[in-house]
Amino acid sequence: MKKTLLIIAIGLFMLAAGFGVQKAMSVLHKSKYIPVAEFSLPDNTGKQHAISEWKDKLRVINFWATWCPPCREELPIFVEAQKTYAAKNVQVLGIAIDDAEPVAAFLSKLPVNYPMLVAGQGGIELAFNLGNFASAIPYTIIVDKDNNVVFQHSGEITKLQLQAAIDKLLAE
Numbered sequence: 001m002k003k004t005l006l007i008i009a010i011g012l013f014m015l016a017a018g019f020g021v022q023k024a025m026s027v028l029h030k031s032k033y034i035p036v037a038e039f040s041l042p043d044n045t046g047k048q049h050a051i052s053e054w055k056d057k058l059r060v061i062n063f064w065a066t067w068c069p070p071c072r073e074e075l076p077i078f079v080e081a082q083k084t085y086a087a088k089n090v091q092v093l094g095i096a097i098d099d100a101e102p103v104a105a106f107l108s109k110l111p112v113n114y115p116m117l118v119a120g121q122g123g124i125e126l127a128f129n130l131g132n133f134a135s136a137i138p139y140t141i142i143v144d145k146d147n148n149v150v151f152q153h154s155g156e157i158t159k160l161q162l163q164a165a166i167d168k169l170l171a172e
Contacts, residue, residue: 033148034131041095041117044103049117056145057091058169060162063119063127063139065097066106070156071138075110077159082114085166091115097123097137142169 040050051059062078064071075094082092092114096103100118107116119126124135131152132139142151142165151165 033150034152036130036143036147036149039126041119042100044096044100044107044116044118046100049115051143054091054093055147057089058085058145058166059143060085060090060092060166061095061130061141061143062092063095063097063123063132063137065137066102067098068137072106072110074138074156075112077157077162078114079112080159081162081166082112084163085170088170090166090170093117095119095123095126097121097127142166144169 036051038050038052040048042048060078060081062071062074064075066072078092078094081090085092094112094114094116096116096118097120098118099120103116103118127137127139128135130141131149132154134154136154138156140151140153140157140162141149144150150169153161153165
């Protein structure tokens with residue numbers, strides 16, 4: 001009897017946790033938008049870029065690191081998203097929570113078709129300021145043309161989750 005109750009309790013907890021995760025993956029309500037302050041970071045070649053360079057686009061920003069297996073797994077999804085949505089005024093950006101050397105070495109093996117910015121350990125604070133209060137990576141956000149975080153996702157994102165979020169925001 002106790003074992004059955006324990007299994008039911010665990011099942012209910014997992015169900016509740018699943019609903020929380022689903023909510024975290026959804027497009028944010030306007031009252032929950034997080035404003036994005038201007039920041040600039042170097043890309044993997046050392047050239048500085050300000051986030052405002054892409055202000056007229058819907059920006060998909062992925063925080064990742066070379067030492068993070070789920071981060072590496074999802075990079076091809078962002079390469080495909082850049083190909084698919086570039087003509088629809090969407091820009092994918094990577095922000096590496098890493099040093100420039102490992103990022104350059106990694107990208108020489110797996111090149112990407114979007115800007116890869118290098119934040120080092122400062123990327124953790126930047127991600128936190130953009131809603132990543134758990135400091136988890138990978139962490140993906142979408143920033144609208146009004147410079148607000150309108151979508152956030154902690155953990156590895158799937159192609160379908162990313163497509164659904166972008167499509168919903170483009171339809172608004």
